[in-house]
Amino acid sequence: MAVGGSGAAALATLTPTAAAVVVGGSLMNVGDTLTGPAGTILRVTAVTGPGGGISVVVVSSFGLTGGNTPVNPVLFTNTRTGGGATFNLTWGVTTVGITSPGTGYGPAPNVVFSSGAAAATAALGSPTSGNPTVPAFHQQRLMQMGPIAAPNQLNASQPGAFFNFNVTNPVQADNAFQGTLNSGQLNTIQSAVSQPQGLIILSDRLAWLVNGGSAGSPFNAIALVANAQIFNGAAALPPIVAVDDVLYVQAKGSIVRDMILQLPEAGPTPEPISPCSPHIYSTAFRFSNGPMLKNHSS
Numbered sequence: 001m002a003v004g005g006s007g008a009a010a011l012a013t014l015t016p017t018a019a020a021v022v023v024g025g026s027l028m029n030v031g032d033t034l035t036g037p038a039g040t041i042l043r044v045t046a047v048t049g050p051g052g053g054i055s056v057v058v059v060s061s062f063g064l065t066g067g068n069t070p071v072n073p074v075l076f077t078n079t080r081t082g083g084g085a086t087f088n089l090t091w092g093v094t095t096v097g098i099t100s101p102g103t104g105y106g107p108a109p110n111v112v113f114s115s116g117a118a119a120a121t122a123a124l125g126s127p128t129s130g131n132p133t134v135p136a137f138h139q140q141r142l143m144q145m146g147p148i149a150a151p152n153q154l155n156a157s158q159p160g161a162f163f164n165f166n167v168t169n170p171v172q173a174d175n176a177f178q179g180t181l182n183s184g185q186l187n188t189i190q191s192a193v194s195q196p197q198g199l200i201i202l203s204d205r206l207a208w209l210v211n212g213g214s215a216g217s218p219f220n221a222i223a224l225v226a227n228a229q230i231f232n233g234a235a236a237l238p239p240i241v242a243v244d245d246v247l248y249v250q251a252k253g254s255i256v257r258d259m260i261l262q263l264p265e266a267g268p269t270p271e272p273i274s275p276c277s278p279h280i281y282s283t284a285f286r287f288s289n290g291p292m293l294k295n296h297s298s
Contacts, residue, residue, distance in 0.1 A: 008102030
């Protein structure tokens, strides 16, 4: 890609768009599925005669992101009893994934493929719609979360390279990655706190614990688990961290909550947030594999 900037790169995925029968094989039946290269699956839609004439449609394919397409004709395997069918496959670019966004682009750059006759058009988003609103550091990664156009999205850099958001194909654990907090309702990320159990993300709806699948396990591009832990939203005011306590203001701004980070076996230890104010009470809630929450309100 070029024009008005530099460094942008993308990975094109080729998938079969059509399959022409060369040899129909034998013992084929309508509904049979045939498997070939790059995870390509064909389905038999008609058997036109005793000589093995068939018609097929392309059902799905993993696609190719590197190397050459197989030389036609290509042999496919029947998942049932028939076999011997070969096809001439027509390949086309179906997706283009950005691996490096580059910098300094004003107008949308032209897209030039390294080979073939495919064409694609680049589009630039709004200059501000992708700006993150919540930064954090966790496990040597820069977390840029809550972009204006996707407030429930999190983006992680490569470890130890805070401004490197490149990815590879196939995906490697140390790649940069992107995730979304999905809970059936929009979660606007408000703040985040790095803790030994994982990255605690406070949204206006829920509090999430993000890790590699268990308390303390590191997350990465191939191991990322986000579990809702506390069903109370947070306000935009940054939380206060005191040892293993995280104090934050609830979404509506009327309650201060104290998230106690303990191991699941540890029992709750509710204490007033201010012993000099007897009208303030605390109630403890315990959550499996994650934080415990104490509510403080007047």
